[in-house]
Amino acid sequence: MTDSSDSARQVRVRTGSYLDSVTLMQVSRRVASLPGITAALVAMATDLNLDLAREMGFDVPPVSPNDMLLAVDAEHDEALAQAFVEAEAALTAGPPTDVSLAGLPAPRTVRAAARASAATVALISTPGEHAFSDAVDAVDAGLHTMVFSDNVPLEQEVALKEYAARAGLLVMGPDCGTAVIGGVGLGFANVVRPGPVGIVAASGTGAQHLMTLLDGADVGISHCLGVGGRDLSAEVAGRSTLRAMDLLGADPQTEQIVVVSKPPAPEVEQAVRAHAESLGKPVRFGLLGQATATLTDTAHETVEALGHSWVEPEQRTGAVAAARPGGSLLGLFSGGTLCDEAMILASAELGPVLSNIPLDPAWALEDPLRPLAKPCPTMVDLGDDRLTRGRPHPMIDQTIRLERLLRAIDEPATGVLLVDVVLGLGAAADPAGELAEPVRKATAAGIPVLVSVVGTRDDPQGLRRQLDTLHDAGAWVFCSNAAAARQAVRLLRTEEAGR
Amino acid sequence: MTIPLETPTSVVTAGVAMFAEALQHQGVTAAAVDWHPPAAGTAASVTRVMADPRRVPANAEALQAMLGAQAALVDVLPASEALGLERGQFLHAGPPVSWERASGPLRGALIGAMLFEGLADTAEQAEAALAAGEVAWEPCHHRGAVGPMAGVVSPSMWMFALRDEPNQNTAWCSLNEGLGKVLRYGAYSAEVVDRLRWMTDVLGPLLQRAVRSVGTVDVKAIVAQMVQMGDEGHNRNRAGTLMFLREVLPALIDSGAPTSQVAEAVRFMAGNDHFFLNLVMPACKLQTRAAADRPGSTVVTVMARNGTDFGIQTAGTGDRWFTGPANTPEGLYLGAYGPEDANPDIGDSAITETAGLGGFAMATAPAIVGFVGGSVPDALATTRKMYNITLGENPAYALPILEFRGTPTGIDVAAVVRTGLLPQINTGMAGKVAGTGQVGAGLVTPPLGCFVQAIDALAEEAPELSRPRRSGSAG
Numbered sequence: 022m023t024d025s026s027d028s029a030r031q032v033r034v035r036t037g038s039y040l041d042s043v044t045l046m047q048v049s050r051r052v053a054s055l056p057g058i059t060a061a062l063v064a065m066a067t068d069l070n071l072d073l074a075r076e077m078g079f080d081v082p083p084v085s086p087n088d089m090l091l092a093v094d095a096e097h098d099e100a101l102a103q104a105f106v107e108a109e110a111a112l113t114a115g116p117p118t119d120v121s122l123a124g125l126p127a128p129r130t131v132r133a134a135a136r137a138s139a140a141t142v143a144l145i146s147t148p149g150e151h152a153f154s155d156a157v158d159a160v161d162a163g164l165h166t167m168v169f170s171d172n173v174p175l176e177q178e179v180a181l182k183e184y185a186a187r188a189g190l191l192v193m194g195p196d197c198g199t200a201v202i203g204g205v206g207l208g209f210a211n212v213v214r215p216g217p218v219g220i221v222a223a224s225g226t227g228a229q230h231l232m233t234l235l236d237g238a239d240v241g242i243s244h245c246l247g248v249g250g251r252d253l254s255a256e257v258a259g260r261s262t263l264r265a266m267d268l269l270g271a272d273p274q275t276e277q278i279v280v281v282s283k284p285p286a287p288e289v290e291q292a293v294r295a296h297a298e299s300l301g302k303p304v305r306f307g308l309l310g311q312a313t314a315t316l317t318d319t320a321h322e323t324v325e326a327l328g329h330s331w332v333e334p335e336q337r338t339g340a341v342a343a344a345r346p347g348g349s350l351l352g353l354f355s356g357g358t359l360c361d362e363a364m365i366l367a368s369a370e371l372g373p374v375l376s377n378i379p380l381d382p383a384w385a386l387e388d389p390l391r392p393l394a395k396p397c398p399t400m401v402d403l404g405d406d407r408l409t410r411g412r413p414h415p416m417i418d419q420t421i422r423l424e425r426l427l428r429a430i431d432e433p434a435t436g437v438l439l440v441d442v443v444l445g446l447g448a449a450a451d452p453a454g455e456l457a458e459p460v461r462k463a464t465a466a467g468i469p470v471l472v473s474v475v476g477t478r479d480d481p482q483g484l485r486r487q488l489d490t491l492h493d494a495g496a497w498v499f500c501s502n503a504a505a506a507r508q509a510v511r512l513l514r515t516e517e518a519g520r
Numbered sequence: 521m522t523i524p525l526e527t528p529t530s531v532v533t534a535g536v537a538m539f540a541e542a543l544q545h546q547g548v549t550a551a552a553v554d555w556h557p558p559a560a561g562t563a564a565s566v567t568r569v570m571a572d573p574r575r576v577p578a579n580a581e582a583l584q585a586m587l588g589a590q591a592a593l594v595d596v597l598p599a600s601e602a603l604g605l606e607r608g609q610f611l612h613a614g615p616p617v618s619w620e621r622a623s624g625p626l627r628g629a630l631i632g633a634m635l636f637e638g639l640a641d642t643a644e645q646a647e648a649a650l651a652a653g654e655v656a657w658e659p660c661h662h663r664g665a666v667g668p669m670a671g672v673v674s675p676s677m678w679m680f681a682l683r684d685e686p687n688q689n690t691a692w693c694s695l696n697e698g699l700g701k702v703l704r705y706g707a708y709s710a711e712v713v714d715r716l717r718w719m720t721d722v723l724g725p726l727l728q729r730a731v732r733s734v735g736t737v738d739v740k741a742i743v744a745q746m747v748q749m750g751d752e753g754h755n756r757n758r759a760g761t762l763m764f765l766r767e768v769l770p771a772l773i774d775s776g777a778p779t780s781q782v783a784e785a786v787r788f789m790a791g792n793d794h795f796f797l798n799l800v801m802p803a804c805k806l807q808t809r810a811a812a813d814r815p816g817s818t819v820v821t822v823m824a825r826n827g828t829d830f831g832i833q834t835a836g837t838g839d840r841w842f843t844g845p846a847n848t849p850e851g852l853y854l855g856a857y858g859p860e861d862a863n864p865d866i867g868d869s870a871i872t873e874t875a876g877l878g879g880f881a882m883a884t885a886p887a888i889v890g891f892v893g894g895s896v897p898d899a900l901a902t903t904r905k906m907y908n909i910t911l912g913e914n915p916a917y918a919l920p921i922l923e924f925r926g927t928p929t930g931i932d933v934a935a936v937v938r939t940g941l942l943p944q945i946n947t948g949m950a951g952k953v954a955g956t957g958q959v960g961a962g963l964v965t966p967p968l969g970c971f972v973q974a975i976d977a978l979a980e981e982a983p984e985l986s987r988p989r990r991s992g993s994a995g
Contacts, residue, residue, distance in 0.1 A: 046852035046960075047890055053856070060856040069700040073855040126901050127554035127909040129939040134532045136907075139550035142528040144543075146535030147555055150563045154938060155534050155555075157570040164532060165523065169539070179988045180571045187573070189522045203527025205548050208539060212546075244525055256988035268525050417538070446542040481545070 029101045035089040038112065039065065045089075048111040055107055062092040063108055075502050092482030098182025131155050135162035139363065144207050145194075146170055152195060153177040160185045160192070167247065168194030169208050171406055175256055178249065182260040182267025191264050198248035199445075201232070208247075209425055211445035212479035216241020218323060219275035221265040223252050223282035224309070226356025226404075226443060227316055229475050230502055231281055231307065234320035236477045237334055237500055240327060243274040250357075252287030259293050266293075270300035277303050279323055283361070284310040312369040315362055315503035336504055337488070339497030341469035344516035348436020348468070349393075350509055351429055352400035353422050355415035359473065360402040361440045364505035368399055370510045375399040379405070390425055393434040398513075400439070401425075416448045419455060426459040430466050437469055438517065439509045442500065444476030445486060453487040457494040469512050471497040473505035545584060558938045559972055572982035574816025582811035582819045582835050583912045583930045585687060585812060585877070590808040591803030594683045594690075596728040597742040598720070600675035603663045603690050608639065610657040613671025614826025615841040619651050623827025624862050625706025628954030629670030630657065632708030636716045637674045643708060662839075663823055664809070665692040666801045669704035669950055670827065677716070678724030684806040684841040691802035691809065695727070698792040701749055702956055705950040706863075707957035726785050730771035737767045738802045740916065742796070747877070747917050747927065752885035753800040754869055754878030755946040755961055760796035765789055784802055796837040801868065804875035811835045811930070818900050818978055819911060820931040823874045823943065823966060827866035827950065834933055834969045842974040843880075844967030849949050851891045851962015863952040865964045870945050876914050876929035879944030879963065880906045884919045891946070891962050902944050903928065909935040909943065911930035933978060936971045 040048075045063050052061040060077050064070040065120065066084040074081050079092040091108050095101035100248035111135065131143055142157040143159035145152050149172030159166040166185065173181075185192045193200050193207075199222070200207040204215050211229055213236045222228030228245050235242065246268065248261035254275035262280065269275045285293065285308070297304035303326065305320030321331045344350075350367060354360035357378060368374045373381070375397055378390035389408065400410075403415040403422050415422050422440070429435045443451045449455070452476075460470045472491050476484040490497045499505035530549040533540040541548035552595070557897035559567055568708055569575065599605040610633055612626055631646040639648035639655065650657060660667045667673055671694075671937070677694040697715055702709040731737065742763045765786065766958065772782050789795045817835035831841040846864035853861070872878035883903035886896040894902075906928040907913070913926030919958045931943055942965035949960040 041887060044890060046854070049855075050852060062855050064855075070855075072700065077856045126904050127552065129554055129556070129905075129941055130533050130935060131534050131553055132935075133908045134534075134551040134553045138530045138532065138549065140528065140530040140532045140549075140551050141526060143532040143534070144539055146539055148535075148557070151558060151566075151938075154558070154563075154566050154570040154934075155553075158938075159532060162532075162574055163523065166524070173605075175988050176985045177567060177571075180985045184571065184573070202525055205528050205531070205546055206542065207531065210542075264522070267522060271522070272525055439861065446545060447538055502656070 029095040029097050030079065031093055031101055032081060033091040033105065034066070034082060034084050035091065037306040038089045040112065048108060050141070051111055054106050055100065055104055057096045058093060058104050059096060060094040061104060062090065063240065064090050066090045068486050088458065101518070132162050135159070135164060140164060142168070142202055142207070144169065149173045149195070151405070153181055156181055156192065157184060160188050160190050163188070163190070165191045165192065167197055167200050167207050168192060169197060170194070171196040174178060175251065178251060179257055179260070182257065186260065186264060191268060192261055193247045194249040194257050197244065197249050199229050200247045201242055201245040203244065206446045209443065209445055209447040211236070211475070211477045212436065213240035213477055215243065217274070217276035217327060219243045219269035219272060219278045220245040221262055221269065221278065221280045222247050223250055223376060224358040226475065227281045227309065227358035229358050229443060229445065230316045230359060231320055231475050233475050234317060234334060234501065235323065237332060238320065238324045238329060240324050240329060243272060244269060253282050253289050255286040255289060259285065259289045262293055263296055265302070266296060266300060270302055275302065277305065277323060277327060279305045279307055279319060281307045281316070281319065284308050309358065309362055309365065311365050315366070317501040317503040321370065334500035334504065336499040336501070337492050337497065339469055339471065340464045340495035342512070343514050344436035344513045345466070345468045346516055347396065348434055349396035350398045350437045350439060350513050352439040353425055353434050354400065354441045355404050355419060355422065356441050356443050356475065357402045357404055359475070359502045360400050362502055365450065366503060366506040367400070367510050371398045371513070373392065373398070377405055378402045392428065392432045396434040396436065416443050418449060419452060423455060423459060427462065430459070430463050430468060433479065435468055436514050437471065438463055439471045439505060442472055442474045442487060444474065444480040444482045446481065448482070451482060453490040457490055458483060460491060460494040460496045469497060470495065471499065471505045471509045473499045473502040475502070530597035534711050550933055559940055559968055562937050562972055565975045566937055568979040568982045568985065569818060569975055571985055572816050574630070575818060578814045578817035578836065579819055579911050582814050582817045585810040586807050586930055587916070588686055589684045590686055591684060591740040591808040593731055593739050593799060593807045595681040596678055596724060597681060597733050598724070599673050599677050599679050603665060605675040607637065607671065607675055609675065610655065611660040611663060611665060611667060611671065611673040612657050612826060613660060613667045613669065613866060614824045615829050615831030616659055617826045617828055621828050623863050623866060624952045624954040625866055625950035625958070626670045626827045628706030628708050629672035629703050631954065632703045632712055633672045633674040634673065635708060636713050637676060645934050648979065649700045659824070660868055661824060664690060664805070666795060666867045667694055667704070667869050668696070668801065669867040669948060670706055671868050672703060676720050678720060680802060682799070682802040682806055684810060687810040689806055689809050691805040693798045693802040695723060696792060696795045696798040698788070699794065702957060703959040705948070706808045706954050708955055712778055719936045722781055723788065725786050726775060726777055726781065726988055727768070729775045729777070730768045733771045733774065734768060737764070739799050742828045743800055743803055744916050747881055747884050748920055749887055751886055752878055752881040752946060754797070755874040755891070755948070756885045757796040757800060758793045758889050760800060761793055764796050764799060779860055783931055784854050785877065800877065801871050804871040804877060807875045808871060813838060818933045820874055820933060821871040824868045825870065829864050830865060830970055832966065832974060834974050834978065837974065840977065842970045842977065844969035847964050847967060849947050849962040849964035851949065851960055853960035854958060857951070861951055861956070861959045862949045864938060865947060865952055867947065869947065869992065873943050873945050874929035874931060875918065876910065879946045881917065881919065881927045882944065882946070883921055889977065891892045903909060905941060906944060908939055909941050933971050933974045937975045942966055942968060
């Protein structure tokens, strides 16, 4: 090694060392960043680098291009010495630690995820504003696509369904809460056994309840295809319903098809019924809207059509046998269709039922969480879009319901409490356990609590355990939502009759 | 046609993580998307572009055309002959730019070109003439050419001419001058101009003779080999340069030119690891040009910078530029230069990334990951990330370390905007002040704004989503 120095400026030459320019640039940077260093160049002595060194004001000794140049300009001798120590250390650093080359970065688009997997189905639950693009991406990748997201504009729903139809694919949703494809549950789904019934559902909790009722009667499911709540509207015109019916019509596992929906637009109903005739398989319609066509009725008919005998779904009597005097019926639901069904049954007996999803616009409830001024049958869908902004769906986290329940116990307008519990994949781990305390308090206050439990024996929460927990706390429990609603009305009537 | 239902063994999930867990609970693989919201304010345009029924077929055709493009060096000739460039006309890198807005290195290169062409005797004279608008300049891309860094081409400079026979396109690029004080980095001292003269007087004619005697040189085949030899084709062209020399060396020796000239030319080419960059670039230009002019396609066909603006073009929007302020690269500096000396991103060389090389092929060039203090896994991750924003893979350019997976090819504007993942560009850094030359090398990304403008323009071209009509009378 040769030196040529004047005061705090020095050029050293290393022979027999070679490092690539990138490494050397890193060493240069490291040395230059030391305190007291004005400039530093650590580089192979190529013509280009010699020019650079000269421009930086260094006197360069005669060298060969295979030599390495270490040129440092420092404010004082001490810094200069330290700089060379640092440079030598950096140049003689040991071999780098080998790091694993494995580990793929997570895919950033549906398409990229589809390319890297053997997926045949996509489940989109991105914000509604973006769900269309993610769903199109899934369709482009050749996947049947479930769109859980809500708040997707209507024209995007129509465009998406047309787009998918051109590719021969089904779009389930938007705002589709549940689907079962070949035994695999998507979104909120109950664990059901395989079987002959194929379901097309424009209602998430409606489909879940139908499946659990069938499962309770030992009848299994081939597929349950959600289509989104607006599919049978005049605008969407049943685009996904028709395609889902075709898929089930062609599916060898499916013997019976059931279509579950709120009453469709009349012309759409006509088209769907006409299409049903062409499938060559029995198609049953469970169109909610009348007290005589509950989900339980539909399950009953389906089971008997398959030649099985129908056994009434389990129910158990609660600790309080009549409504609290002077109070009315308050329903707090996590499932929109369950709320609907209960309202249809209750209003047939009790007249107007106030709600945030009213059967009649005149029955609309301004603020569904506020206490009632006077007793009047009221049912709240806590899973409604307007109540889930910024908080989780009550099927995942029912804090909003627990709070409302506890307050309702102290309100004189509360005479009977009716709630639903939806079990299954995606749902809260122990909803009955969380409800036990409010149920005990209500029972102690003389308010009967009726709970309809939508679940199967194979659901992760365990249907039996959930029923037991609620019943032990004093609640009436029902595996049929319709039965729960009818009983709630009956308890109210009993109280009125006794007055 | 209807795709039948079957029990899924794997489900792609995007959004709520709980649903992915619920699938795993059932023994089904959840291919979970690492979802991020798209660039702010783009949801409406993205929706309209994604809904465009022309998009998928147009992109498929664009990708096929890109993969089928060839690139053969067929001639070497002066720009005046190749491009009809006349005295007082210049080409430059990137989108159009005025003298007032031109960056230091572009100004420096134009000054140097004025001196080289004898249009001015001094730098001051040249600058005055340029500022007064006495000469004209336009982007290389407007003539089907590409130029690294400042990319300045004048009529007397010699150009490589590359041909893509299947798509009937030709692309051109100047000859690479080497590193350090060179015109393309904005230097214009006497040594720079002298070198350019030698290239015009000796190197260009020699290469012309050699290439004409060889017939054609298959540049695409060399690129395919170089990516298997540690070159990513933008910041590392070492293997490519040597393979090119191998192709033309016998013809150079046989050319009958004085041995001293042949030796000088060979020494010049062999001493410049980036000589082949100027052949990779027009090969990439041919590849991306093959995708151009396809209504509905969201493929990026040009990414180019002039030192002030970064500009892109897409297959669906013709030759419209979408521009934003160029970023300044991050990386390593030569000598005493530092970040304050670096000019914002410059050059047409991002055509390599547009074609799936450069930063997109980073996995194949671990030797240069140090430019940003990165590691070898970083290099692999960079390439793997780029697959998220590209339409497909180029089997001709296979990456050994990724099990010979093809380079990510065909940047999709919609995917860039939706993921917020920007194309990764490897680049050299020019000095900010005219006349400085190269100050370093590093990595850079385009400004997101270019892609936002492009998606808005593509959305305007796309049909509107029809307002749903209520069928029938009732409802």
